[in-house]
Structure formats: C-alpha cells, structure tokens
Amino acid sequence: MSANELRQPKRASAALFKKLGMDLVPDNEKVAAAIGHIDDFRLKVRSFVMAMETCVKCGACAEACHTYLGTRDPNNIPAGRVDLIRKVYKRYFTVQGQLFPGLVGAQDLDLETIEKWYSYFYQCSECRRCAHVCPFGIDTAEVTFIARQILYWLGIAPQLHTATADAILRTGNHMGLTKAGIIDTLEFLSEEIEEEYDGLKVDFPVDKPDSDILYVPSSADFMLNPRTLFGAGQFFKYVGANWTISSEITEAGNFGYLSDQTRIQREMVTRLLAEAKKYGCKKIVWGECGHGWRAAKMYVPTLADLVAVKQIPITHIHDEVEAYIKAGLLELDPKRNDSKITLHDPCNYARACGHADNMRTIMNAVVPKGAFVEMTPNREANFCCGGGSGILFDDPGMYQFRIEASNKKAEQVRETGAEILCAPCSICKAQLYPMVKEHKLPVEVFGLIDLVGHALVFRE
Secondary structure (H helix, E strand, O other), rough: OOOOOOOOOOOOOOHHHHOOOOOOOOHHHHHHHHHHHHHHHHOOOOOOHHHHHOOOOOOOOOOOOHHHHHHOOOHHHHHHHHHHHHHHHHHHHHHHHHHHHHOOOOOOHHHHHHHHHHHHHHOOOOOOHHHOOOEEEEOOOHHHHHHHHHHHHHHOOOOHHHHHHHHHHHHHHHHOOOOOHHHHHHHHHHHHHHHHHOOOOOOOOEEOOOOOOEEOOOHHHHOHHHOOOOHHHHHHHHHHOEEEEOOOOOOOOOOOHHHOOOEEEEEEEEHHHHHHHHOOOOOEEEEOHHHHHHHHHHHHHHOOOOHHHHHEEEEEEEHHHHHHOOOOOOEEEEHOOOOOEEEEOEEEEEEOOOHHHHHHHHHHOOOOOOEEEEEOOOHHHOOOOOOOHHHHOOOHHHHHHEEEHOOOHHHHHHHHHEEEHHHHHHHHHHHHHHHHHOOOOEEEEEEEHHHHHEOOOOOO
C-alpha cells in the first residue's frame, strides 16, 4: 500500500449521508456530475478561474507549505495539488486543452482522479500560507473549498466531517452535547473555579433571557479545553457582563465551512442569529476558534440577512479583552503566568482576519516582561499547526500524516525554548496536544483566554 493510500481519511457511509438528506452519486455518474460542478464554479467564482489560469509553476509555494515539508509528496506542493483540478479544467474548458491536451497538461477526468482529490484536498489544511507567498496571489485554500464541496455533493467526505455536520445540525455543537450535559458541565466548571481560585464564584448562564451578550464557545472547551471556559467566565464576571450561552449554538466552529458551505454552514448562521434575537442580545462574542472566527467574520454577512447582522454585531473575545486592557479597566498580575511562553498564530486569525496585534496586546499584559518569546516566523508568516480545516483524523495513516504535517511547527516551538505554548484556537489545541507528545516537546498547551483568566485580580 502506498503512502498516499494510507493517507485516506475514513469515508462517511451512505447511511450517514442519508441522515443529512443527501444521496450518493453512483460511480458511473460521478465524472459527469463533477465536470458539471466545475463548470458552475467556473462561471460563478472568479478566484477559482484565476487559480486555474494564472499559475506559472514558479515553486514559491513549495517550501512555504508545512504539508509538503512534512511529506515531501509533490502532490502536496500547493501548485501540484491544484493541478489535480487544473488539468481537468484545461481539458474541458479551454480550447488548447480540447484540441491539444497532451501539449498543455490537460487530462480527462476519471474515478481515479476523483479519489486523488479526496486524498489530497483533505491533506490541505487551508492555512493560506501559499497565498501569502504567491507572486500572483493564488489562494489554494479557495480551490480546496471548491474541491471539498464538489466531493461532498458526490457523496464523498470523511466520516469525521460528516458526523460532525450531523451532530451540529442535531445539537448545535460538534461534540453532540445535550442541553442537560452542557448545564451539568458548566456547573462543574463553576465548582472547579471556586475551589481553585479561593472561593471565586463564576456562573455560566445558559439560555438566559434579556442578556446583552451571546457568548459562542467552542464545544471542545466543554471537554478538552475547560480552562478556556474558565477564562471566558472569569472575564465576563470581572467586567460585570450580562451574558449567556445558548444551548442551541454552543459551537464557535462551523464544519460546514470546511465541507459543505451551501447548507450546513448557512444553517448554523441562521440558528446563531435566531438565538441572539431570542435572548435579546445586543452583541455576539466569539470564542477561541480560528476557522470559526473566519467563517463568522467573513461569511455571516453573505449568508444571512444583512439587516440582522448590522443589528447584532459580532466580535471576538480577544477584541473585547484587548479593548478593556487598552482602557486600563482590567487589573492583571502577569506573575501568575511566570513561565517562558510562546504564541502560535492560528492561520485563520493571522492570515485571514488581521487578528495578530490584539493577541500580542493581551500576551504582553498577562505575561511578565521578557517571558513572551516569539516564534520565527510569526504573525502572517507563521506556519500552520498541521491540523487546520478539521483534518484531525485518528485512523493510523492519517494520524501519522498529522504528525508529519506538524514537523515545522514542532521545530518552531522547540527553537523558542518555551515552557508553555499558547494556542488560541480549539482545532489548533486538538492538533498540538498530540504534536507535543509525539515530538517530545517540553511544553504545556494553553489558550490565550486561559492566561487572561489566570492573571485577573479580583478584589472584594
């Protein structure tokens, strides 16, 4: 079995697709259906056409891609990955490709190529570092979005992404948490804070009417990253916020954004705004999730009623904390985080949302002077954790791929000599926990809001 055959995510079953109201396209119809979808995107998405027709194979993206650096597979060079679709595009939608396919690298589409799409477009983490270095600004992530969407319409998608879509449509979160489970977990967290922070009482209101703020956490914070919920609850208590969590949308992430933008992502946007209106909220505050924040910041206005979006602005908890810090309204004791700490810039924050300065304002306020050590490179040039876009697969071949894809990040972290790796994104945390273990890095992983909560000084 080849290395690439091992790097095939477990596929969602026909039964799971049916639960989502989808039917698998029969094998003998997949090629024609895929060509039809490419044609639709060709007519509607200019960035897709640019990616198909502009690349000159200069190679600038190769050494910029953590996936290629980890696997050294030519199809993981961003230009090589896009070529899996570009060759088909040329064959069916350019004169040269129709007349002289062999001369221009055009290729007929077949089922084997579609299988390659499934493998390689789920090895791309949509980090957009290739776009950052491309002299023409070609964004491979845009092609990955399109390829994954086409595959989804064909009935080809990973079990992880499709099961997550099912869970979020049923429960409003990726983890399938019920309202009773959410409330029980938050009550337990309140008790933990009270015990750890000398009797500090922090309530986590759920479905509270007449709230000013709807806080949208990552559902992973209920199970994997509870200290991030600690920090959010402590911050809202400190500033006296009138806030709530909705049991119908306890999810900052949106796996529809990573597989099916036409239905699943739109459904979550509709539910988000409905819940904010239900509880009378004047603002929606997003929790620590990189792709979730990009989906909210960049795509909610195009997927929802613009009037509703303007009535209920959406902001990030990092922006909220930064504003209070700049106004001098938070008493913080940086010595409580007295360790050598480095910051991982999540791709969707730094490269997609201009979300780098605010994280550093917070870091410099909650960490002692000289204790914060930057990675090299950082900010917009930082490398992906290796698990972006939800490629958090645990089946053996794909797990090994995740570790290979994290080689560059592990190298960056090791060079800082840090004791704590701050990762302000739930998918990054889920990837970095095993990265730390497999690369034997002497660091602990925390979120940025974790550090904020720990540094806050409460007075009687």
